[in-house]
Amino acid sequence: MSSDSQQGAKNPVLQILEDIGKDFEKCKPLVDIATKIGVPPGHIVAASFSLALLCIIFGIFSDFLTAIVGLLYPAYMSFKAIETPEDDDDKQWLTYWIVFSFLHVFDGPLSLILQFFPFYYPLKVMFYVYLFYPKTKGALFVYNSFLRKFLLQNQAKIDDYIQKTKETVENNRFTK
Structure with a gap:
């Protein structure tokens, strides 16, 4: 050479x-x-x-550091996205929060078991970074590949459940 x-x-x-x-x-x-x-x-x-x-x-500090990577940094970047006139960053961060929310719902109960597997937390942190890193746009990929179809197919059921929950809360709000 x-x-x-x-x-x-x-x-x-x-x-x-x-x-x-x-x-x-x-x-x-x-x-x-x-x-x-x-x-x-x-x-x-x-x-x-x-x-x-x-x-x-x-x-x-595995839980704490994972929370910083998965919550605090994305929250700050979401704030910055809201403050910019462009919409591309808003979509990226809204999509991140949708994917993160779904992961978080399932991660709660599963982490009781998964935390005992080697490299669970490092893999979790790396996955969060993959989701929000602008060059990978992992959240958009996960959303478009998996979650979007599920949400579209179940949108009416989810909306109905939310409406029934609102009505239940409203009806029981002043009964006690």
Whole structure:
């Protein structure tokens, strides 16, 4: 291999870190920290994610860290999406919350068993990242491939159940 082609080919790890850095270049607090310590923002994100993943693998704050990844980050990004004039990010985050809600309903009872399987929490965190990461658009894929059809087929039943529940609540609200 010539020296020109060696210089043109980037180390894949460095390329990933550079791509991650581009994804977070508008995050002012992260850029400020990166500038102060003299490293690219992608390195801070990768190091933080790696540290969190190691903690999760070893069972240190697994539930808490999984909640941060699956709830707090998406909630903040949803806030940011609402504040932008574009609609594409709104759709991504609304879809994320639909998929997350379905997963969460089933994860509750199943996690009592699944948490004892090795790598349950790391896989769960990686799946959350897959769902919300803009380049994978995993939530849109899961929604369009599985949930959309189910919801469309059962929409009338779900609406009927919601209406009956509202009526029950309204009728029993002032009886006691």
